[in-house]
Amino acid sequence: MFLRRKASGPLSDEDLVLRIRGGHQASLAALWDRYAHLLFGVAMKYLKDIDRSKDAVLDLFTALPQQLKQHEVQRFRPWVHAVMRNQCLMLLRKHDPGVRTDIDPPEPVDEAGEALLREATLQQLEAAIATLNEGQRTCIRLFYLDRLSYQQVAERTGLDIEQVRSHLQNGRRNLRLTLERHGHRN
Numbered sequence: 001m002f003l004r005r006k007a008s009g010p011l012s013d014e015d016l017v018l019r020i021r022g023g024h025q026a027s028l029a030a031l032w033d034r035y036a037h038l039l040f041g042v043a044m045k046y047l048k049d050i051d052r053s054k055d056a057v058l059d060l061f062t063a064l065p066q067q068l069k070q071h072e073v074q075r076f077r078p079w080v081h082a083v084m085r086n087q088c089l090m091l092l093r094k095h096d097p098g099v100r101t102d103i104d105p106p107e108p109v110d111e112a113g114e115a116l117l118r119e120a121t122l123q124q125l126e127a128a129i130a131t132l133n134e135g136q137r138t139c140i141r142l143f144y145l146d147r148l149s150y151q152q153v154a155e156r157t158g159l160d161i162e163q164v165r166s167h168l169q170n171g172r173r174n175l176r177l178t179l180e181r182h183g184h185r186n
Contacts, residue, residue: 013076020068031076032061039084046088056091060084128178136171139164 011019011030019027036057043053060083073079129137135157142153143164153164 014073017068017073017076020065028061028065031064031080035077035080036061039080042081042084043088046085046092052091056084056087060087124179124182125175128175128182131178132171132174135159135163135167136174139167140171140175143168 011027013031013034016027016030020031039057039060040053043056044050047053047056060080064080067083071079129140132140138157139153139159142148142156143150148156150161150164153159154161157164159167
């Protein structure tokens with residue numbers, strides 16, 4: 001969906017924010033690598049349109065350096081999630097003024113609770129991955145967890161690129177269905 005590099009570096013989100021405020025553009029690229037795909041998911045949840053969601057993410061990252069200069073951001077992840085959600089709600093309201101847009105600031109983050117939720121979600125995801133057939137499971141692990149490119153996955157598995165794409169597409173769909181069946185909704 002969005003191009004990402006293999007790793008985005010050891011700096012924390014908040015360190016990257018400070019560097020962006022100082023004009024360091026590579027730090028913006030590191031935040032892109034970490035969050036573009038997640039923010040696209042948020043946009044899809046609200047906008048339910050691939051192109052509009054891609055545009056919303058691009059718009060957010062275009063405005064991000066200026067917004068970070070205007071706002072004191074203590075915790076980047078919940079802040080950028082709220083910004084994306086609010087941007088989507090504003091887009092929906094622009095097209096349909098009757099859309100309810102209760103825009104609230106992000107709630108305080110309970111770090112212990114967030115860690116437990118993340119661990120439970122990861123365990124559910126790991127269990128769901130285990131239910132995939134071997135080809136899908138291998139491709140999902142190599143592409144998403146090991147962050148290999150399509151070409152690298154193809155070379156490692158001996159599959160052609162179209163087979164890798166097919167395994168990834170079917171694997172994502174099957175993961176979503178498995179998680180939905182077990183009550184995990186995004």
